[in-house]
Amino acid sequence: SQKIEQNSEALNIQEGKTATLTCNYTNYSPAYLQWYRQDPGRGPVFLLLIRENEKEKRKERLKVTFDTTLKQSLFHITASQPADSATYLCAIFGNEKLTFGTGTRLTIIP
Amino acid sequence: EPEVTQTPSHQVTQMGQEVILRCVPISNHLYFYWYRQILGQKVEFLVSFYNNEISEKSEIFDDQFSVERPDGSNFTLKIRSTKLEDSAMYFCASSGRQKKNTGELFFGEGSRLTVL
Numbered sequence: 001s002q003k004i005e006q007n008s009e010a011l012n013i014q015e016g017k018t019a020t021l022t023c024n025y026t027n028y029s030p031a032y033l034q035w036y037r038q039d040p041g042r043g044p045v046f047l048l049l050i051r052e053n054e055k056e057k058r059k060e061r062l063k064v065t066f067d068t069t070l071k072q073s074l075f076h077i078t079a080s081q082p083a084d085s086a087t088y089l090c091a092i093f094g095n096e097k098l099t100f101g102t103g104t105r106l107t108i109i110p
Numbered sequence: 111e112p113e114v115t116q117t118p119s120h121q122v123t124q125m126g127q128e129v130i131l132r133c134v135p136i137s138n139h140l141y142f143y144w145y146r147q148i149l150g151q152k153v154e155f156l157v158s159f160y161n162n163e164i165s166e167k168s169e170i171f172d173d174q175f176s177v178e179r180p181d182g183s184n185f186t187l188k189i190r191s192t193k194l195e196d197s198a199m200y201f202c203a204s205s206g207r208q209k210k211n212t213g214e215l216f217f218g219e220g221s222r223l224t225v226l
Contacts, residue, residue: 032212043114043201043217044153089153093213096166097143098203100153 002027004092004101012107013080021075021104023090033066033073036089038103044089048075080108112136114218116202122224126191131221133185133202141205142185143215144177146170146198153201159185192225199223 003026013019023033031052036044050057050066050073057064063076077084085108090101115134123129135142144156158165159177176188185204189196199222203215 034212034214038153041199041220041222043203043219044215045217046214049212049214091213093211096158096160097155097168098213098215099155102152
């Protein structure tokens with residue numbers, strides 16, 4: 001069956017350090033992979049999309065990598081800040097729907 | 111900036127009652143979705159809707175659920191006879207034509223449904 005797994009349910013990182021979140025998928029061949037942010041009690045907010053032919057994508061302090069051989073995406077936040085504390089979701093779009101991973105709850109400790 | 115709006119923000123209902131959750135997608139978007147999130151769990155796909163018909167639905171979206179776009183702006187989710195396990199946050203989302211293949215979705219803030 002198809003799965004999108006985010007290895008860490010929760011991750012605590014010291015302010016200023018780089019947070020790295022992992023997304024692994026099975027039985028998908030996605031042309032694109034997306035990352036969203038979700039704050040408690042709110043809807044997911046789109047952050048970044050990476051294509052299968054892109055190894056890396058950056059947006060300000062965010063960086064995403066996509067390894068179709070390993071079937072894995074890594075999401076990095078550099079110079080992390082307490083305001084980055086949220087749940088981060090990876091997602092794959094296919095068959096007319098966006099399917100989310102389990103999410104990683106990131107806490108940046110001041 | 112355009113946004114997806116949902117009403118009500120919170121609804122409490124008795125088991126067996128019908129509930130309608132309403133959404134106003136972004137005005138030039140063509141693809142519409144409902145998702146749900148049970149407290150502490152992942153965001154789950156319910157249904158996608160395009161050109162006035164359902165494109166895809168999940169196993170959760172059984173005969174108790176229906177969707178409708180009654181006019182040019184609203185997109186509704188109806189639950190005919192609510193069960194305790196329908197208690198969740200329900201998110202509406204929309205996407206534009208240019209995002210058809212990539213599926214970048216814009217989500218509303220959600221409607222929290224509590225079934226007693």
